[in-house]
Amino acid sequence: MALQANDRPAAVDEALGPGAPIVVFDKVSLAFDEKVVLREVSFTLITGHTKIFLGASGSGKSTILKLIVGLLKPDSGVIWVNGERVDSMTEVEMMKVRDDLGMVFQEGALFDSLTVAENVGYKLYEETDMPLPEVRARVEEVLGFIGLAEFIDRMPSDLSGGQRRRVAIARAMAFKPRILLYDEATTGLDPITADTVDDEIIKLRDLENVSSIVVTHQLRDAFRVATHEAVRAADGVQIVLADPEKAEEAEFIMLKDGRIAFEGHAAEIREAARSDAYIRAFLSSH
Numbered sequence: 474m475a476l477q478a479n480d481r482p483a484a485v486d487e488a489l490g491p492g493a494p495i496v497v498f499d500k501v502s503l504a505f506d507e508k509v510v511l512r513e514v515s516f517t518l519i520t521g522h523t524k525i526f527l528g529a530s531g532s533g534k535s536t537i538l539k540l541i542v543g544l545l546k547p548d549s550g551v552i553w554v555n556g557e558r559v560d561s562m563t564e565v566e567m568m569k570v571r572d573d574l575g576m577v578f579q580e581g582a583l584f585d586s587l588t589v590a591e592n593v594g595y596k597l598y599e600e601t602d603m604p605l606p607e608v609r610a611r612v613e614e615v616l617g618f619i620g621l622a623e624f625i626d627r628m629p630s631d632l633s634g635g636q637r638r639r640v641a642i643a644r645a646m647a648f649k650p651r652i653l654l655y656d657e658a659t660t661g662l663d664p665i666t667a668d669t670v671d672d673e674i675i676k677l678r679d680l681e682n683v684s685s686i687v688v689t690h691q692l693r694d695a696f697r698v699a700t701h702e703a704v705r706a707a708d709g710v711q712i713v714l715a716d717p718e719k720a721e722e723a724e725f726i727m728l729k730d731g732r733i734a735f736e737g738h739a740a741e742i743r744e745a746a747r748s749d750a751y752i753r754a755f756l757s758s759h
Contacts, residue, residue: 494553495520495652495684496541501550501560502731503536510536512731513550520651521722523678523685525695527755528728534688538654541686542574543567555651575645575653583629583637583644589616590625593644615643619673635666642673646683653677655687659694671697672712679703680710692756699723699739727752 496518503511510533518524526534539545540552543559552560555573562570583592594612597603603611616622619639629637638658645653655674659667671694677683679702689695700723702715715723717740725742727735735745735752746753 493520494518495555496524496686497551497553498537498540499551499553501540501547501552503533503540503545503547509731511547514728514731514733515550516726516733516736518652518684518686519722520684521678521682523674523687523698523723525687525689525699525723525725526728527689527692527695527725528734529755530690532728533731534728535656538576538656538686538688541652541654542571542576572648573651575648575650577638577641577645577653577655577658583640585629587629588625589621589627589629589632589640592629592640593647595644596648611647612643615647616640618646618676619643633666635662635669638662638670639673642670642677646677646681650683652684652686655685655689657689657691658687659689659691664693667691667694668697670694671701672703674698675701675712676703676710680705695725696739699725727755 494517498514498516500513500515501511502509502513516524526537528534536545540547541554541559543562543564547560550560551558554570557570559567559570584595587595590609590612591598593615594608597608597611613622613625616625619642621636621639621643624632624636629640632640658674659670662670674685674687675698678685687695687698700715700720701712702719704711704713720740721738724736724738726733727742729751735742735749737745742752746756
């Protein structure tokens with residue numbers, strides 16, 4: 474039975490606390506005319522953890538993101554984001570919720586006519602009263618975090634594809650959102666460049682406690698995010714293989730025919746592929 478407006482779980486009210494849910498889907502369904510996209514999909518994202526959505530094209534992965542940010546409304550079911558029920562919110566009400574959401578698109582979606590600094594600080598310039606020197610300082614901080622401080626006054630056309638994606642991540646994190654959504658963030662990049670983007674996703678999760686939802690077709694990148702962690706070392710931040718307990722904080726969700734066909738961490742999806750023909754075929758074909 475779907476949650477009602479006054480049935481919010483107590484844990485949802487503590488969405489900022491360790492181990493508490495920050496995104497909850499409860500029996501969410503959505504159809505476009507005769508095409509059913511999601512059928513009673515339920516999952517919970519824990520604060521500081523990662524959900525990685527897999528599935529064939531048209532399986533509903535990107536639809537999940539659009540429902541979270543309020544670009545779509547479900548036909549039934551309940552959606553909680555940061556302790557707020559968003560499935561019945563108006564556009565005006567959603568604006569406040571979106572302040573805690575950062576979105577990274579496949580192509581980066583940078584403004585070509587703005588510098589890197591102007592792109593990264595865009596939301597701070599446009600939607601806050603933060604003094605300009607403070608905006609500049611925040612821009613420098615996030616660009617330093619992703620290793621692109623020296624590109625602050627460059628134009629997007631001066632950047633490589635991987636650098637543009639990383640600037641898009643910096644722009645998404647500039648407003649200090651608690652949730653980052655990645656929609657095919659590494660598609661079209663070579664493996665070495667994709668690693669740099671994956672590493673930023675890992676660093677934000679492990680060092681900044683950002684909750685992540687990753688939609689991807691790139692299994693190599695999905696497993697890198699799921700099986701590695703960021704640790705601080707004397708010479709800076711290192712990306713290393715996660716210990717088994719840490720690796721369980723990243724879970725895969727595979728969608729098939731509008732339903733969740735699998736949910737579990739990296740070791741579990743590899744084990745499931747032995748007995749599930751669909752999962753085995755999907756993992757072997759990507």
